[in-house]
Amino acid sequence: MFNVPGSIAGVALVLVAIHAIRTLLLSEAADVEVLTYFAFIPARYTLPDTMFYLPGGWGPKVWTVVTYAMLHANWMHLGVNLVWFFAFGTPVARRFGALRFIVFCAVTAAAGAAAHYLTHPDALVPLVGASATVSGVMAAAIRFAFSPGGVLSGGAGGDHHPADSLLSSFRNGQMLIFIAIWFGLNLLFGIGVSMPGSDGAEVAWQAHVGGFAAGLVLFGLFDPIPRRRA
Numbered sequence: 001m002f003n004v005p006g007s008i009a010g011v012a013l014v015l016v017a018i019h020a021i022r023t024l025l026l027s028e029a030a031d032v033e034v035l036t037y038f039a040f041i042p043a044r045y046t047l048p049d050t051m052f053y054l055p056g057g058w059g060p061k062v063w064t065v066v067t068y069a070m071l072h073a074n075w076m077h078l079g080v081n082l083v084w085f086f087a088f089g090t091p092v093a094r095r096f097g098a099l100r101f102i103v104f105c106a107v108t109a110a111a112g113a114a115a116h117y118l119t120h121p122d123a124l125v126p127l128v129g130a131s132a133t134v135s136g137v138m139a140a141a142i143r144f145a146f147s148p149g150g151v152l153s154g155g156a157g158g159d160h161h162p163a164d165s166l167l168s169s170f171r172n173g174q175m176l177i178f179i180a181i182w183f184g185l186n187l188l189f190g191i192g193v194s195m196p197g198s199d200g201a202e203v204a205w206q207a208h209v210g211g212f213a214a215g216l217v218l219f220g221l222f223d224p225i226p227r228r229r230a
Helices: 006-025 028-038 059-070 075-096 098-119 131-145 173-190 205-222
Strands: none
Touching: 006 028, 006 059, 006 075, 006 098, 028 059, 059 098, 075 098, 075 131, 098 131, 098 205, 131 173, 131 205, 173 205
16 A cells, blocks of 8 residues: 555545645635535535525536545545555556546546435535545455455465456455445444544445445456456
8 A cells, every 4th residue: 555556646645635725725615615616415416496506507516426536524534535545546556557547436436426316315415535436446456356366365466467257256255255344334334333534424335335336347347457267
């Protein structure tokens, strides 16, 4: 997690810079306006404008499905996400290359927003944080790290080790254990256990699930390495 490629370092610097500007330079009113324009607010898509007003028109309906992942509640929230992003995003970024990796992060963020919307269609509380993308890169990493010969299966395979097909992956006991533990942790969030840095705020575990599912299923569309043959 400390020997990260340029795409990982670049994303981390952008996230830190955004949060530093929000917390150190902007007034509280200006920061609320940033959230209004760039956080994901489900009610923007559901409730009519006559019930409440959010500025920006159609623009935020397009970009907030991704830009919400660039905002964080506090420094602890950002730090926890970056630790996991470094650890699991690094092998995925090396495997995909910078452009594919950035697009993959955007797609998993959008999938997390979609899952959150399906379960909170009328919510006015803004969704922020890169957790859905972190969940997506976790899912992508286990697709090749747990395949036979991969680094997490006791082999010496590196970041470019061939991955199993999606169907074969679901026959891999190690990967199924990882997925079960991951979903178990998110179940705890669902019943009210708080994450570090959440300050009592509700954890958007549905967004985590959306990002993870997208990363697991869509991995093959981004992976440049041919599948491992059975």
